[in-house]
Each structure stands twice: as C-alpha cells, then as structure tokens.
Amino acid sequence: MLGGLSQYAFLNAKVRGMMSRLLDEEQIRALANCADLDHALVVLKDTPYGYLVTQLSETPRLSELERLLLLDEAAAYREIAGLTKGSVEQVFEILESWYELEDLKGALRAWVRSRAGAPSDFMPLGVGDLPLEEILQAESLEQVALLLKGTPYGSTLLSASPLFQSRKSVFVLEIALDQSYYRRLWSSLETLSERDRRVASRLVGIEVDLKNLQWILRGIMYYRIPTAELLEDLIPHGWRIQPSVTRKALEKSDVTDVLEQLALGPYQELLSGWLARAPRESAALLEGILWEILLRQVRLSLAGFPFTIGTPLAYCFLKRLEVQNLIRLLESIAMEIPPDEIGGFPVNVR
Secondary structure, rough: OOOOOOHHHHHHHHHHHHHHHOHHHHHHHHHOOOOOHHHHHHHHHHOHHHHHHHHOOOOOOOHHHHHHHHHHHHHHHHHHOOOOOHHHHHHHHHHHHHHHHHHHHHHHHHHHHHHHOOOOOOOOOOOOOOOHHHHHHHOOOOHHHHHHOOOHHHHHHHHHHHHHHHHOOOHHHHHEEEEEEEHHHHHHHHOOOHHHHHHHHHHHHHHHHHHHHHHHHHHHHHHOOOOHHHHHOOOOOOOOOHHHHHHHHHHOOOOOHHHHHHHHHHHHHHHHHHHHHOOOOOOHHHHHHHHHHHHHHHHHHHHHOOOHHHHHHHHHHHHHHHHHHHHHEEEEHOOOHHHHHOOOOOOOOO
C-alpha cells in the first residue's frame, strides 16, 4: 500500500499539476455564452479539452463529443491508479471500472429494447473488454450472465433475474449492478489505512447519499415507485442518510416533506433553500443543488491534511463534476435552453 509522507508528497505534487488542467471560471463563462454548438467547439478547442475537438468527425454529433469527454474523465482515474500501489491502487481501479459498468448498463438497455423490437443507438465508451456485441445478441438474461462469467457482473445479474422477470424493467438490473459496484468499492476502502479510510469513506458516502437523493426524487415525482421498492433500490453505505432515516422520511407523501426529513448535516443549507421556494416542477434545479453539495465537500477535503488519499480522490471527483457540467452545458447550448432547466449549472470546479 502507498505509505509514507514522501510518497504522498510525490503523488500530491502530480495531482496538483493535474488540477491546473481543470477549466477556470473565465473558460466556463465563455462556453456558457456560446450561441450554438459550433461556437462552443471553437471555444473548447482553446482549453485542455482541445485535443478532443480534433478527434471529432467532420460533422460531429453531440453524442460523439460526450463520449470523448467521458473517456477523458475515465483516463483521470487510470492516471491516478498508475501513480499508486496496493490497496490505494485497487480503489482507483474500481473507480475506473464505473465506466465499464456504464457500458454494460447501456448494452443491457439496448438488449431489452431490441427484444421489444425497438431501435437502439447504443454507443459504448469502450472502457474494459466486456463482450458487448455478444450481449446484444443474447437470447436470455441467463445467457448474458454466462457471457459475464469471471467478472463482478454475472452473478449480480443472475441474482436480479427473478425481480427483473417480475417488474419487466431494465432498471432492476441497473440498480442491482450499481449496488454491487458500491459494495465492491466500500470493501476496497476497508483495506486502506485508518486515516485514508476515514477520508475516502466520507467522500464516497456523500456521493452515495446524493445518488440516493436523486433516485428518491425521481421515484416519487416521476415513477410513483412504492416505498418498499424505493428502499430496496437504494445504494448502501451512505454517509448521513441511513436506511432508518430514509424509511421514516418516506412515510411522508409529499416530495418536499420527504426532503425536509433528509436535509441533514452539510445538506441542510442548500436543500432548505430549495424547499423554501418549493418549485415542485424544478427537479433539474434540485439535482444541480445536489452537485453543488458534492463540490463543497470535495473542496473541504482538499483544504484538509494533504498527505492522504483525499487529494487524488478529490481531484477525480472534481474531474467528474467538470465533465458532467460540460455535458449539461453543451446539451443546453445544442437545445437552446438554459442549463438549469436540464440539471446543469455553469460553474467552474477548480
């Protein structure tokens, strides 16, 4: 395992250099002021993401650029993993595997649509070496699981099969895979030193809380998911929002009442501001607030003791936030609507 102040000093020096490649406020504002996607590409070309613009086809689609941005994001985890050893390296390898998992979930969605006779525009990132083409041709979920034998995913899909057959929804498979991913990630955190484990558990736990808050919001406002199902679908190992708290909150029938119960600790200030306005139709605004909560906590981690896993982990979270921010910003430009209406917010993370 990576250990010793001198080793962390070397890693942190590298990471601080990588942070200088994040966009500053002036660059973000320049993008936010673009009138169309062509203009945005011109602006983006003068940023550290400029090399991605040169890889686009002559008539690029937004999905093509989004794919390249996500690949750039995944490369950040790979770069950090290459600078670490032992249990710290394992943590970043599992974090990078999220992008492989996203490919698998995309393939499963395409597989379900094709079996229903619907067209699919599935475009994998290409992270990892999963047999995605074979999965798309599979005759059954059991065959998909067999194709994934030897990976963390096959047994998870088999376990989720009865519920998938019952609910007839690919969301069941995606939720099971997400839960499995976070359990593996949490197990890797338990192998870290006490100080590293404390720092990493807080950041990962906050991300889990926010993902669960998003799912609760969507489950209540859009999908009308019964309380029992919502509780089953939540990701384990949140930082502040534990199952007992969530169960009590979901006794309320109104989304604002539910979120009042869940606005705990560092989440209280920003969530309370949204609740005071109670814009029931503005789920996108609330999701932007959840991203802001994570950004605040990541910056607090960077301000803490530097010789821990916190600095490289915080950088990776900043990178993820920046790419998600860029994607939402580019989507808003392409669709000619304000970013906050689709869940984005033009803010720099640096």
